[in-house]
Amino acid sequence: MPQFSRHSRRGRVMIAIGLSALLLGTSACTRLRTHQGYQVDKLLVDSVQPGIDNRASVEGTLGRPSFVSQFGEQDWYYVSRNMRALAFSNPKPVEQTVLRVRFDPAGNVAAVDRMGLEQVAHISPSGDKTPTLGRHRSLFDEIFGNIGAVGAAGMGGGSAGGPGGGPNGS
Template sequence: MRRLATKLRPLFPLLLLPALAGCALFTAQPRYRGTAVTEAQLKQLTPGVSTEADATALLGSPTLRETFHDHDWLYVSQVTKPRIGQTLGVEKQQVVVLDFTGNGVLKSIRRVGGKQAVHVAMAGGRTHAPGGHASFLQQLVGGVGHYNPGLGAGSAGGLGGGSGF
């Protein structure tokens, strides 16, 4: 028996390959979001010549427009992948900014990468909204007076039977 185990020891990694290949079936697939803009598409746009209508026809509607400068169009695309706890991790992100003049003529094209990104931390506090916190007594008697005979017992619409249509 020991001889057989000794002879099979070099084959052990090969026996594990089918099991490891099966693990690939359970890996999360990447999700593609937004509007991916290719270099070929950007070469078709010429600053000083192309218009907002040209950009819309070629790339579609922008993902968003800058808040304080409506003539800056942003095309954002992301490749995300679920991670532990079902949170999405960004694998790759691309942002293309088309800057137009007030007349709708393309002024410039630029890409914004990870080095130009500004990371903003979320505030740790809570914003309390009015309502939403009912006391035990409010929860206990909250449904009194809200009886709807149309729900249940085979009657539809609460009009003494029939279809209600």
């Protein structure tokens, strides 16, 4: 009889370990959803009207922009992005909204534009190396290439007219 209770206890422990491994395995593959940037409120965005609002009223309604255009302060951008990822994979954008508020020189709203994921450029790099111009040198050439080179800078081999360049060190 004691053998039976020891095996049933071991069986229960094995079942508990198996269930916890199963739960950990399924939770590791869950989709993670994140939000980055501005929280878009459609009602507030629709309330910004060209010709009526100015910088102060837009900041009061929508808040500070995500960023301001670099060439003059004519455009304000509000960027919102929803991302999705599986466990440890790279996150992928699912939805994106870029709200651009353009101002005239007087500071009044000239236009409000919305853009989405259709404006995102997908770039796929070719290869794992960036082609460059110049010499192709190995690691050993880079390390030992200047040993014994005549006139190497900083090694006392400067020109004859400079300090330390003459035959007497003058």
